[in-house]
Amino acid sequence: MPDFDYDLFVIGGGSGGVRAARIASSDHGAKVAMAEEFRMGGTCVIRGCVPKKLMVFAAGHGASIDEGAAYGWQVEKGRFDWTRFRHRLDAELNRLESIYTRNAETAGVTIYHQRATVADPHTVVLADGRRVTTKHILIATGGTPFIPEPYRGVGAMTSNEIFLMDRMPASVLVLGGGFIACEMAGILQGLGSSVTQMYRGQQVLRGFDADLQNHVAAALTQQGIALEVNTDLTALEKLNDGRFRACDTQGRERIFEAVLFATGRVPNTQGLGLEEAGVVLDKGAVKVDDWSQTNVPSIFAVGDVTNRIQLTPVAIREGHAFADTVFGGTPVKVDHTNVPSAVFTRPEAGTVGMSEEEARAQGEIEVYLASFRPMQTAFIDAETKALFKLVVDKASRRVLGCHIVAPGAGELIQIAAVAVKMGATKDDFDATMAVHPTMSEELVLMRKPTR
Numbered sequence: 301m302p303d304f305d306y307d308l309f310v311i312g313g314g315s316g317g318v319r320a321a322r323i324a325s326s327d328h329g330a331k332v333a334m335a336e337e338f339r340m341g342g343t344c345v346i347r348g349c350v351p352k353k354l355m356v357f358a359a360g361h362g363a364s365i366d367e368g369a370a371y372g373w374q375v376e377k378g379r380f381d382w383t384r385f386r387h388r389l390d391a392e393l394n395r396l397e398s399i400y401t402r403n404a405e406t407a408g409v410t411i412y413h414q415r416a417t418v419a420d421p422h423t424v425v426l427a428d429g430r431r432v433t434t435k436h437i438l439i440a441t442g443g444t445p446f447i448p449e450p451y452r453g454v455g456a457m458t459s460n461e462i463f464l465m466d467r468m469p470a471s472v473l474v475l476g477g478g479f480i481a482c483e484m485a486g487i488l489q490g491l492g493s494s495v496t497q498m499y500r501g502q503q504v505l506r507g508f509d510a511d512l513q514n515h516v517a518a519a520l521t522q523q524g525i526a527l528e529v530n531t532d533l534t535a536l537e538k539l540n541d542g543r544f545r546a547c548d549t550q551g552r553e554r555i556f557e558a559v560l561f562a563t564g565r566v567p568n569t570q571g572l573g574l575e576e577a578g579v580v581l582d583k584g585a586v587k588v589d590d591w592s593q594t595n596v597p598s599i600f601a602v603g604d605v606t607n608r609i610q611l612t613p614v615a616i617r618e619g620h621a622f623a624d625t626v627f628g629g630t631p632v633k634v635d636h637t638n639v640p641s642a643v644f645t646r647p648e649a650g651t652v653g654m655s656e657e658e659a660r661a662q663g664e665i666e667v668y669l670a671s672f673r674p675m676q677t678a679f680i681d682a683e684t685k686a687l688f689k690l691v692v693d694k695a696s697r698r699v700l701g702c703h704i705v706a707p708g709a710g711e712l713i714q715i716a717a718v719a720v721k722m723g724a725t726k727d728d729f730d731a732t733m734a735v736h737p738t739m740s741e742e743l744v745l746m747r748k749p750t751r
Contacts, residue, residue, distance in 0.1 A: 309434035314342020316603035316615030317440030323623035335416035359490025370680035469558035481562035509655035640717035642710030650713025653701035
């Protein structure tokens, strides 16, 4: 048997890689090392979920102040202090990074705070030139924002840089229609920027249920975001004063203080040496089987770097399953069906299971839908609406999908996902007593299909 330096070497210190390293080391006794070239915690902790959600909280307080005034509170609404918020945000991210580092080291993982690449199926090369041998390699380098070729180097932001702004821009052009674009548009508008969101497709949130798409789009517009679909950028120039001149397919030329590209993410595999080591890539993503194994038996991959679902909890589950399978003697496959997700717009959107469009393509269905103004906002005559939707298989009565747009939808969909994952039927929902007065009681009160 070859004598390796490590049993496992993980490239990437994000959620999936750290979970795999910790479980392999602490639970299964493997000798594990990890390399992270930027900051421990990865995209989710440092440049994604965590700072984004904190900005969502911050952005929501402006509307809460207005709502409080409508309810009778005497309030004085001031200007959002980005500098003060960013100092607290930086401190929180530093705290979380230290926790990720400490937890990995406590589990017995050796951490190299530098870039690592793959030299061959059992060798990793560190940025300082050291070569490390390992029985298994796990690629967990995540994804990176994509900017179309013509606009790279112009100086626009991506989701990586938005948390590092020196100040809040007065006007922002957000390019894209995915969940990151919609979330960032809502955040920036909520913090005081004038926001234009431009998307080349027919409707934002492509791939989501159509009713959910339309509901979120209406909410974005209602908040004052200039949502421009079926529109694309044709030219972008950074001016001498730091502002941007943007031209689009509608023939308009406008000036913005900042431009944010949220035009998708790509797997972070460039320059890792994977193809040279014989690993098959699929449009840049590491191609893996149900066990997260590549075509090279000693090399595995989890998380956003693969061609599967790009969500932090999925990466964590994949990392844990990998460690149990390879080092724990307990083969575990991750079930990628009925994975819930949330879009942190205002109001939030939550979804699990099939969209109406997906379900109709597979058979006869019933749709139960309720759209209404919740008590909290109806009382002050606000126009914000909630949406609750169930997609049901007509023959078996099984709930195939649940879609919610409402305050706290991210919390609600987690609970609904348990029922959908268990195979609950519409009759099970109907038999459940309502909690009144709540928005979510609509999930068990919709008796007749709307279509």
